[in-house]
Amino acid sequence: xxxxxxxxxxxxxxxxxxxxxxxxxxxxxxxxxxxxxxxxxxxxxxxxxxxxxxxxxxxxxxxxxxxxxxxxxxxxxxxxxxxxxxxxxxxxxxxxxxxxxxxxxxxxxxxxxxxxxxxxxxxxxxxxxxxxxxxxxxxxxxxxxxxxxxxxxxxxxxxxxxxxxxxxxxxxxxxxxxxxxxxxxxxxxxxxxxxxxxxxxxxxxxx
Ligand code: PRP
Ligand code: URA
Numbered sequence: 001x002x003x004x005x006x007x008x009x010x011x012x013x014x015x016x017x018x019x020x021x022x023x024x025x026x027x028x029x030x031x032x033x034x035x036x037x038x039x040x041x042x043x044x045x046x047x048x049x050x051x052x053x054x055x056x057x058x059x060x061x062x063x064x065x066x067x068x069x070x071x072x073x074x075x076x077x078x079x080x081x082x083x084x085x086x087x088x089x090x091x092x093x094x095x096x097x098x099x100x101x102x103x104x105x106x107x108x109x110x111x112x113x114x115x116x117x118x119x120x121x122x123x124x125x126x127x128x129x130x131x132x133x134x135x136x137x138x139x140x141x142x143x144x145x146x147x148x149x150x151x152x153x154x155x156x157x158x159x160x161x162x163x164x165x166x167x168x169x170x171x172x173x174x175x176x177x178x179x180x181x182x183x184x185x186x187x188x189x190x191x192x193x194x195x196x197x198x199x200x201x202x203x204x205x206x207x
Pocket of ligand 2: 130132189190191194196197198199
C-alpha cells in the first residue's frame with residue numbers, strides 16, 4: 001500500500017532537497033525533519049499503551065506509543081539522518097542497521113553488513129530516502145520479515161513510480177509512506193527529477 005503525502009509542508013521539504021544549493025548539513029537536517037513529518041502521518045498504526053504518570057495535579061493515565069516494541073531500521077548511508085529523526089521522537093525505540101550498496105552497473109543492491117536487534121514481536125519502521133528500482137527496499141523488507149518482524153512500515157522521501165509499485169506489489173502488507181512519487185528512472189536508474197545521489201549529497205562525497 002503506497003501512501004503519498006499530500007502535505008504542503010512535506011512538499012516544501014522535498015523541494016528544498018531537490019535544490020542543488022541545499023548543502024550537506026541542511027540536506028541531513030531536512031531528511032531528519034521530513035522523517036518526523038512522515039512519522040506523524042504514519043502514527044495511527046503505531047502500537048499504543050496506557051501508562052500511569054504523575055502530573056502536577058496527581059495521577060493520570062494516558063496513551064503513549066509503545067516505544068519498546070518499535071525498532072527503527074536504516075539502510076546506509078542516506079537514511080542515517082532519517083533514523084536520527086525517528087529516534088529523537090521515539091526515544092526508547094531500538095535502532096538497527098542494514099548496510100547496502102547499489103552496483104552502479106547492474107543497479108542491484110548488495111547487503112554487506114547488518115546489525116539488527118531481536119525483531120520477534122516488534123513493529124519495524126524502515127527508513128530510506130530513495131526508492132529507485134526498489135531493489136534495496138525489497139531486499140530489506142525480505143530480510144526483516146525473515147528475522148521475525150511482526151509488522152513493517154516504510155518511510156521514504158522520493159520514489160520512482162515503477163520502483164514504488166514494484167515494492168508495493170511484492171509486499172502488500174507493508175504501508176509505504178512516501179513524501180513524493182516521481183515519474184521515472186533515467187538510464188542509470190536514477191530518479192527523475194529526483195535529487196541526485198542522496199548518500200553523496202548528505203555526506204559530501206563526490207559522485
Ligand atoms: C541509495 C538509496 C537507496 C538505494 C535506492 O543508496 O539510499 O538505498 O540507493 O536504489 P534502488 O531502489 O534502485 O535499490 P546507495 O546504494 O546509493 O548507497 P548510499 O546511500 O550509501 O549512497
Ligand atoms: N539512489 C539515489 O540516491 N538516488 C537515486 O536517484 C537513485 C538511487
